[in-house]
Amino acid sequence: MRRKSFTYPVTSLAGSTPGNIIKLLKNHKVEPGYYLKFILSFIVAVIFTLFNLIENLIWGRRIKNYHFEETPLFIIGFNRSGTTLLHNLLCQDKKAGYTTTLQTVFPHCVLTQKWWLGPIINFFVPSERPFDNVSMDVDFPQEEEFALASLQLHSIYNFFLFPSDFDWFIDNDYFTGALPGRDIERWKKEYQRMVIKSLLNTKGIRYISKNPQNIPRVEILQKLFPKSGFIFIYRDPYVVVESLFNFVHGIFPGVQLQKVPSDFSRKQIARFYAIAMKHYFEMKKKSDSPSFYEIRMEDFMKDKIGELRNIYTYFGLNGFEQSLPAFQAYLNENPRARHDPYEIHKDTVHYVNHYASEFVTKLGYSLR
Numbered sequence: 001m002r003r004k005s006f007t008y009p010v011t012s013l014a015g016s017t018p019g020n021i022i023k024l025l026k027n028h029k030v031e032p033g034y035y036l037k038f039i040l041s042f043i044v045a046v047i048f049t050l051f052n053l054i055e056n057l058i059w060g061r062r063i064k065n066y067h068f069e070e071t072p073l074f075i076i077g078f079n080r081s082g083t084t085l086l087h088n089l090l091c092q093d094k095k096a097g098y099t100t101t102l103q104t105v106f107p108h109c110v111l112t113q114k115w116w117l118g119p120i121i122n123f124f125v126p127s128e129r130p131f132d133n134v135s136m137d138v139d140f141p142q143e144e145e146f147a148l149a150s151l152q153l154h155s156i157y158n159f160f161l162f163p164s165d166f167d168w169f170i171d172n173d174y175f176t177g178a179l180p181g182r183d184i185e186r187w188k189k190e191y192q193r194m195v196i197k198s199l200l201n202t203k204g205i206r207y208i209s210k211n212p213q214n215i216p217r218v219e220i221l222q223k224l225f226p227k228s229g230f231i232f233i234y235r236d237p238y239v240v241v242e243s244l245f246n247f248v249h250g251i252f253p254g255v256q257l258q259k260v261p262s263d264f265s266r267k268q269i270a271r272f273y274a275i276a277m278k279h280y281f282e283m284k285k286k287s288d289s290p291s292f293y294e295i296r297m298e299d300f301m302k303d304k305i306g307e308l309r310n311i312y313t314y315f316g317l318n319g320f321e322q323s324l325p326a327f328q329a330y331l332n333e334n335p336r337a338r339h340d341p342y343e344i345h346k347d348t349v350h351y352v353n354h355y356a357s358e359f360v361t362k363l364g365y366s367l368r
Contacts, residue, residue, distance in 0.1 A: 097204025
């Protein structure tokens, strides 16, 4: 029987490496109430060092010599903008390859150890996300940033572990291109390796990425994967900020190594949103910027199949008609996720207006 709780005996650090964990602790502190959880996570990471070595020995050469048959497709809409549904649908195409939930948990050894890790992790992963009731399974497509946080040092998703340091991660780890050169090269290497493992694991040839944190990495990804496609899906900014605030609070209990500070507020989420949108609109002005396919989430929800057809046409992808039955079957089996009703808090309205009013109007929404 699948668990329903979103709390675990260990954190996501269990899938990292001892070296990466030690580096992370140079800037972030585990609070006393979470020592046992941290120690257990570290012990698992140490034990899995052997499995990681086995994977490198077995798959290392094939990964190094891998040849991409098709260029990736990147979904870069901000968090809570409909990226999950769009990603899940595009991954129904038999050509699609993607990072699975299991790979995000144990990215170093997914190819060799999934046969026994999968059933165990599936027991701990609830059948539905508690904050929006989206179905979960170790083999389902997942946001790759969780894997990247375990593969190298720099990821803003480490704020789930260290919520007191939320602003630090936004200011120091969000813009990958601003990292020291050595760290950028490490990030590129791990990212490309992660994509190849994803394709090998799912037996796909077209990598479908869903990662809101790739908004400031488009320039890097363009060079890593020339001629790739980028999809920007967007949603009412007030709803996005309110939804993300509730989302992160739903994640914290499962992985946190610090208490959520009492002053953690919608202000920080609105500021984060504004930083991301500012970069996106500035990037679009550049002469070498890729051509983004933009989707308004509210329109996407009205005609999902029509938007998928438009995406295939826009990027010149083949296989839409062959995949149409799979798209429709997914929609039939996964009716619109149930969301606990909530109103837009007055603080959300205030802080979105303060930090992101220009982006509200640029995206075609009305100021509240």
